[in-house]
Amino acid sequence: MRKQLTGIVLGTALAVLVSLPVGQVAFGAAEHNSDCHKRLEKDKAKIDHDSAKYGEHSRRVNKDVDRLDSDRQWCREHHQDWDHSLFDVGIYIKH
Numbered sequence: 256m257r258k259q260l261t262g263i264v265l266g267t268a269l270a271v272l273v274s275l276p277v278g279q280v281a282f283g284a285a286e287h288n289s290d291c292h293k294r295l296e297k298d299k300a301k302i303d304h305d306s307a308k309y310g311e312h313s314r315r316v317n318k319d320v321d322r323l324d325s326d327r328q329w330c331r332e333h334h335q336d337w338d339h340s341l342f343d344v345g346i347y348i349k350h
Contacts, residue, residue, distance in 0.1 A: 291326075291335040295342050298323035302347060311346055324349050 302319040309315050323342070330337055 288335050291330040291333065291337060294326040294329065295323065295337055298326055299342060299347060306346060316346070320347065320349050323347055 298319065302316060302323065305313065305315045305319055327337070327342070
């Protein structure tokens with residue numbers, strides 16, 4: 256009886272230890288995806304605002320596009336995808 260109980264406890268502990276990292280990856284991915292989209296939307300809005308105020312080829316817009324590019328890289332590093340037809344066109348691309 257004691258051997259069976261010990262086996263059950265050890266088996267349960269092993270199952271929890273093995274499944275814990277998998278659960279973190281699954282739930283963490285949704286959080287990163289949301290962060291990625293928020294970052295890119297914020298950068299896009301800043302580019303649109305500065306472009307209307309200072310012109311498309313201003314230093315401010317170039318700086319904003321650089322920021323968007325670095326946030327795209329952050330998304331790639333966290334294995335997130337974004338709507339390329341929205342963020343990878345026109346003024347939003349680094350020239």
